[in-house]
Amino acid sequence: MIVCANFKANKTRQETRAYMAVVESFVSANDIDDTIIVFPPFTALEHLPRNVLIGVQNAYPAQNGAFTGEITLEQLEEFEVKTILIGHSERRHILGESQEQITAKFRFFAEQGFVIVYCVGEPLSVREEGFSSLMNYIETQFEGIDLTYPDLIVAYEPVWAIGTGLTPSSQDIEQVHSALRAKTSAPLLYGGSVKVENAGEIMALENVDGILVGSAALSASDFCDMVAQASELNTEKGE
Ligand code: PGA
Numbered sequence: 001m002i003v004c005a006n007f008k009a010n011k012t013r014q015e016t017r018a019y020m021a022v023v024e025s026f027v028s029a030n031d032i033d034d035t036i037i038v039f040p041p042f043t044a045l046e047h048l049p050r051n052v053l054i055g056v057q058n059a060y061p062a063q064n065g066a067f068t069g070e071i072t073l074e075q076l077e078e079f080e081v082k083t084i085l086i087g088h089s090e091r092r093h094i095l096g097e098s099q100e101q102i103t104a105k106f107r108f109f110a111e112q113g114f115v116i117v118y119c120v121g122e123p124l125s126v127r128e129e130g131f132s133s134l135m136n137y138i139e140t141q142f143e144g145i146d147l148t149y150p151d152l153i154v155a156y157e158p159v160w161a162i163g164t165g166l167t168p169s170s171q172d173i174e175q176v177h178s179a180l181r182a183k184t185s186a187p188l189l190y191g192g193s194v195k196v197e198n199a200g201e202i203m204a205l206e207n208v209d210g211i212l213v214g215s216a217a218l219s220a221s222d223f224c225d226m227v228a229q230a231s232e233l234n235t236e237k238g239e
Contacts (some may be wrong), residue, residue, distance in 0.1 A: 001203060001230035001237075002153060002187055002210030004037040004117065005217035006057065006085065007044075011095045016044035020052075026227065027051050034230050035210070037083055037117070042071055045079040055083030058091060061108030083115040087141065089159045093123075103144030103160065115151045117212065119165075121192070124160035135179055141204035147184040154186045161192025163215055168192075170205055172236040176208035194221050195198060204236070 011019065020038070027036060028051055036052040045054065060070035076082075086105050091097045109116055120141040122134045138156075146152075156176055161167050168176075177188050190202050191212030202208055208228065217223045 001180045002035040002037065002189060002233060003223075003227050003230045004039065004055075004155075004189065004191075004210070004212045005223050006039045006088075006191075006212060006214045007041055007218065008057065008090070008214060010192055010218055011040065011044060013044045013046075015202060016040045019044075019220045020050070023224060024051050026224040030228065032231050034227065034234065037115075039085055045081065047079050053083050053115070054079070054081060055085060055115070056081055057085050057088065059084055059105070059109070067229045068117075073108075082113065083107050083117070085119065087119040089119060089121055089157055089162055093159065099141065099143050105137060105146055110146060110149050110151075113151065115153065116149065117153045117155055117189070118145060119155045119157050119191070119212070121157040121159050121162075124158075127158060127160065131175065132136055134176070138176075138180075142183070147186065149186075152184070152186040153189060153210075154178060154180060155189040155191050157212065159193035163193070165193050167194070167198060167202075170201060173202060174205045174207060177205065181207045194226070196225045196229075199226040200233065201237065203230055203233050 002009035009105045014070050037055050038052055039055045039057045056076060059076055060067045060072045062072045064072050064074040087102045106116060122137045126133050126137045158168060173190050187209035188207055189210045189212045190208050194202060194211045194213045199211055203211060
């Protein structure tokens with residue numbers, strides 16, 4: 001299983017340190033061998049050996065250069081970061097990233113051998129049009145993306161489920177994930193209002209290989225609880 005915490009623009013350096021201490025000791029005390037990825041804000045990156053992966057929520061696709069306000073490969077290398085989130089709905093919808101920009105990021109960081117957690121997901125109006133519209137919409141979010149990239153992880157995150165407390169039904173998640181499974185052999189995460197109470201049920205679905213959690217992962221103990229649920233499921237799902 002793959003369990004990810006996306007902090008977004010939350011937590012200070014000190015809060016992130018305290019959080020990582022809890023998560024790292026939980027992972028070692030419980031011999032967790034699932035893939036755990038934490039995406040802190042840039043300001044909380046540290047150059048420390050970790051027993052979980054640290055990823056960034058964004059970066060500019062260049063070695064370095066005149067890109068005011070951006071962070072590039074040179075700065076990520078300083079922290080040995082090799083994992084990145086690309087295509088998150090907040091970057092697409094709030095920051096206005098186009099599929100072209102997203103594709104450029106994907107190509108650049110794939111060339112650098114990064115683990116890429118690539119997010120797709122439909123707004124509510126598309127969901128309401130039915131399953132084939134939904135899949136057509138997601139298809140446009142795969143334009144220019146190499147679905148055979150070996151270090152790819154795909155996260156399905158319906159826009160209307162992110163930070164709203166709403167989640168699709170298990171059947172709806174499974175329907176989308178089985179369609180995604182037919183397109184790529186990359187592990188498939190579900191994201192959007194995952195919390196302690198629904199994480200186990202979602203991860204138990206056949207074509208769900210993990211979760212990407214925002215607000216409910218801000219509590220280290222809740223995040224550890226979800227990690228424990230993932231690790232219990234491995235035996236059941238034969239992973
Ligand atoms: P949420 O966010 O868990 O707060 O809905 C998920 C995400 O945006 O990755």
